[in-house]
Amino acid sequence: MDQLSTVAEVSKRTLYTHFPSKDELVGAYLQSVVDALLPVHPSPVQPTPSPRDQLLAVFDWKLTETTAPFRGCPFLNVSVEVPDPGHSAHQLAVAYKREFARRLTEIAREVGVADPETLGEQLALLFDGAAARGTVLNSSHTGACARSIAELLVDAALADVGPESP
Template identity: 85%
Template sequence: MTESHPVRRRRGRGARERILKAATQLFTAQGINATGMDQLSTVAEVSKRTLYTHFPSKDELVEAYLQSLVDDLLPASPSSAQPTPSLREQLLGVFDWELPQTTAPFRGCPFLNVGVEVPDPGHSTHQLAAAYKREFARRLTDIARRAGAADPETLGEQLALLFDGAAARGTVLNSSDTGACARSIAESLVDAALADADPASL
């Protein structure tokens, strides 16, 4: 069968990386439900056979896409290999969004977006997004505990909820300014929670 819009395919290694790059581009711009495998193979410049060789189903591709974002989006775990900001700044830093230079609509948090697009809580993709959100709050709680917060679990959950609210509102309003507003609220929460902490721990 002759394709009406032939796909320019690239030979050689790197097909998986091109597929993930195309998935990130398309899922970010238009969502996962609006992105088909035909479009993905075209943008990635691979055949459908190659696409399904690397990712036998769309669900597996979505999960690989989410996994590729985890390390960049989660609050960093402690590391002796490189200097880190103060504990207070680590808590607030999650609201300092690094935005790509683009005129595309603001898309907020990809894990929230996937949770909305795949609403079944029993679906593996939804469960992956939920696990990320739990880990996000857990890491904030861990930082709050090391900083000496009186109730680190509450502070971690408050900051996680504030982050999600800012991301969701920013998506609806197509504005990244919600991050700065959320940070100002977070400063009040963090400073109140750390009021009795040892200054040396901050």
């Protein structure tokens, strides 16, 4: 909290006024990034990419210009740092990971693939593996490699879709 208050240029008192504990600070941070990291939900105000592009977009990691180490997925990081399954931060990570796979499954279902649950789980697992490997290697390039694998999975699933499907 000392380091955070210094970087944020606020007193520790101010920091603790807004976040009474580290757990609440972590929870607030995770809540702030949930929507930015989940697979895109179609919107009437924005053109919707094709379902294939939506499935692959989760591997198009937007990198910030920084010299800080690559940290991968904050939800994976929290689940490692807070292994207690009853802890609120860990539960938030679990809920996020379930929602992530559910959204991928929903997009796969919209396309009409034969087994959307399996494709959704495969892509979620591939994402998590790439994020974890990228964290260990301090490299964001694992996302591009995972995307090429995801293309194979998605294209194989789409090849099985008959002409009557959406």
